[in-house]
Amino acid sequence: MDYLSLSGAGFTRRRVAIAGVVSPLRPVIVPSLDEETVGRHDRNHHTAWTSVRQERWEGELVVQGEIPSWLKGTYLRNGPGLWHIEDYNFRHLFDGYATLVKLHFENGRLIAGHRQIESEAYKAARKNKRICFREFSEVPKYENFMAYVGDIAKLFSGASLTDNANTGVVKLGDGRVVCLTETQKGSLVIDPDSLETLGRFEYSDSFGGLIHSAHPIVTDTEFLTLLPDLVNPGYLVVRMEPGTNERKLIGRVNCRTGPAPGWVHSFPVTEHYVVVPEMPLRYCAQNLLRAEPTPLYKFEWHPESKAFLHVMCKASGKIVASVEVPLFVTFHFINAYEEEDEDSRVTAIIADCCEHNADATILDRLRLQNLRSFNGNDDILPDARVGRFTIPLDGSPYGKLESALEPNEHGRGMDMCSINPANLGKKYRYAYACGAKRPCHFPNTLTKIDLVKKAAKNWHDEGVVPSEPFFVARPGTTEEDDGVVISLISEKNGSGYALLLDGSTFEEIARAKLPYGLPYGLHGCWVPKE
Ligand SMILES: CC1=C(/C=C/C(C)=C/C=C/C(C)=C/C=C/C=C(C)/C=C/C=O)C(C)(C)CCC1
Numbered sequence: 001m002d003y004l005s006l007s008g009a010g011f012t013r014r015r016v017a018i019a020g021v022v023s024p025l026r027p028v029i030v031p032s033l034d035e036e037t038v039g040r041h042d043r044n045h046h047t048a049w050t051s052v053r054q055e056r057w058e059g060e061l062v063v064q065g066e067i068p069s070w071l072k073g074t075y076l077r078n079g080p081g082l083w084h085i086e087d088y089n090f091r092h093l094f095d096g097y098a099t100l101v102k103l104h105f106e107n108g109r110l111i112a113g114h115r116q117i118e119s120e121a122y123k124a125a126r127k128n129k130r131i132c133f134r135e136f137s138e139v140p141k142y143e144n145f146m147a148y149v150g151d152i153a154k155l156f157s158g159a160s161l162t163d164n165a166n167t168g169v170v171k172l173g174d175g176r177v178v179c180l181t182e183t184q185k186g187s188l189v190i191d192p193d194s195l196e197t198l199g200r201f202e203y204s205d206s207f208g209g210l211i212h213s214a215h216p217i218v219t220d221t222e223f224l225t226l227l228p229d230l231v232n233p234g235y236l237v238v239r240m241e242p243g244t245n246e247r248k249l250i251g252r253v254n255c256r257t258g259p260a261p262g263w264v265h266s267f268p269v270t271e272h273y274v275v276v277p278e279m280p281l282r283y284c285a286q287n288l289l290r291a292e293p294t295p296l297y298k299f300e301w302h303p304e305s306k307a308f309l310h311v312m313c314k315a316s317g318k319i320v321a322s323v324e325v326p327l328f329v330t331f332h333f334i335n336a337y338e339e340e341d342e343d344s345r346v347t348a349i350i351a352d353c354c355e356h357n358a359d360a361t362i363l364d365r366l367r368l369q370n371l372r373s374f375n376g377n378d379d380i381l382p383d384a385r386v387g388r389f390t391i392p393l394d395g396s397p398y399g400k401l402e403s404a405l406e407p408n409e410h411g412r413g414m415d416m417c418s419i420n421p422a423n424l425g426k427k428y429r430y431a432y433a434c435g436a437k438r439p440c441h442f443p444n445t446l447t448k449i450d451l452v453k454k455a456a457k458n459w460h461d462e463g464v465v466p467s468e469p470f471f472v473a474r475p476g477t478t479e480e481d482d483g484v485v486i487s488l489i490s491e492k493n494g495s496g497y498a499l500l501l502d503g504s505t506f507e508e509i510a511r512a513k514l515p516y517g518l519p520y521g522l523h524g525c526w527v528p529k530e
């Protein structure tokens with residue numbers, strides 16, 4: 001090993017050669033988080049729930065198996081990877097400061113890297129050695145009552161909310177790559193090659209508001225998102241063109257009931273419609289203000305307020321259906337499409353999601369203490385399924401919610417999904433997601449769902465925590481599942497690897513060990529090499 005110590009505030013700079021990693025294509029200088037700045041690691045936990053070891057790393061990995069020669073580009077994955085500052089340990093998975101990971105594939109070779117996203121929240125925590133902004137469950141500790149009152153005042157302007165962009169990453173039609181979270185201010189532009197944080201993505205319109213959906217729908221031609229209105233409960237549906245920073249209004253949906261809009265972590269679209277979910281798990285302004293977390297954090301469960309789905313025409317902004325549906329809890333919609341009759345008239349919208357059996361306690365299961373205390377025997381992951389909504393367009397007041405397949409096909413675990421992006425908004429057959437091999441406390445398999453055969457193929461390895469399986473299509477293909485599925489696997493002994501499965505057979509085609517395991521991550525995107 002060759003460690004070259006350089007200087008730098010809070011950093012030790014090292015030139016690293018790591019066993020199992022072949023010579024990098026270029027020298028790799030690794031600034032690592034020193035223990036004094038960020039605190040000590042507790043490496044007794046599963047790698048998935050242990051803070052990332054160092055600020056950044058990059059190098060070429062040894063590949064076992066074969067990476068298809070057509071796979072050219074970079075897979076980026078975002079997620080909360082640093083769960084402590086100094087000796088203070090965060091409470092919840094979603095509190096962690098964002099760690100961006102890249103896997104660059106070219107000519108059968110694989111260069112990997114990771115780097116912390118330099119949000120204001122992260123930089124302030126590093127500098128002041130304490131949390132300075134309101135995170136998912138954490139709030140800054142105030143020195144006195146006046147400091148608390150000052151922070152509440154800043155909450156209304158959004159100044160005290162985090163910009164820790166730890167949830168997703170998207171490539172806009174104009175090539176800019178943006179990391180996202182639930183706050184609008186947490187939209188940060190990054191360089192997909194160096195993973196450097198380039199600055200805030202400033203929306204130039206005047207919609208204001210503090211939050212948005214963490215999962216905009218992004219294609220080469222548009223960026224669609226929802227802006228929840230917490231004052232007059234409802235949602236604005238907005239659209240932004242590539243090359244601009246200005247969102248334009250498509251239309252507004254008023255909530256049917258309830259004190260506040262339902263959480264819209266994601267939403268689905270069809271070719272002509274935007275589906276706006278109104279979930280009984282609703283935002284709660286008081287919980288945003290609280291110093292201590294409540295069982296549902298920034299949200300509240302309002303079963304009496306019922307659940308609705310609204311369908312808005314993308315072209316006109318008109319609402320073409322607004323139906324009551326059975327109570328549901330979902331964070332991730334999988335896809336949606338228009339169902340037609342024999343005369344090609346659209347009769348219904350079908351919308352699929354990872355549905356948690358109308359039980360919001362999954363949020364509490366994702367507390368780090370719960371994730372870290374698994375003994376290997378308890379079967380404590382709450383059941384989830386592929387929930388399929390049918391929304392009639394004939395004016396009926398009710399929609400349906402059913403399981404799209406028998407949940408035991410995927411071990412009754414279901415979240416973190418992807419599809420072939422060519423099928424976005426269209427009738428489709430396959431979805432990829434994390435499922436469960438029980439007993440477990442967290443999804444521990446990768447699953448390929450066949451919505452026509454109503455069957456699943458599952459991949460699992462002892463002790464693993466896989467992240468969202470991300471589908472990349474073979475260029476030019478017309479087969480929906482012709483491509484690869486990428487996932488990053490955390491193992492229990494501090495190690496981890498990048499995994500490639502065949503999108504069709506769901507068999508492993510390649511894996512590459514990382515120099516050390518990376519913490520669990522959330523969502524990814526693909527940046528093709530032109
Ligand atoms: C809601 C507000 C905030 C932050 C919210 C964040 C960071 C939400 C992240 C949500 C995610 C990643 C949901 C993923 C769910 C995955 C599941 C349920 C997997 C289950 C497996 O079985 C702030 C930005 C902190 C403040 C404004 C409000």
Ligand SMILES: [Fe+2]
Binds near residue numbers: 214215265331332522
């Ligand atoms: Fe998400």
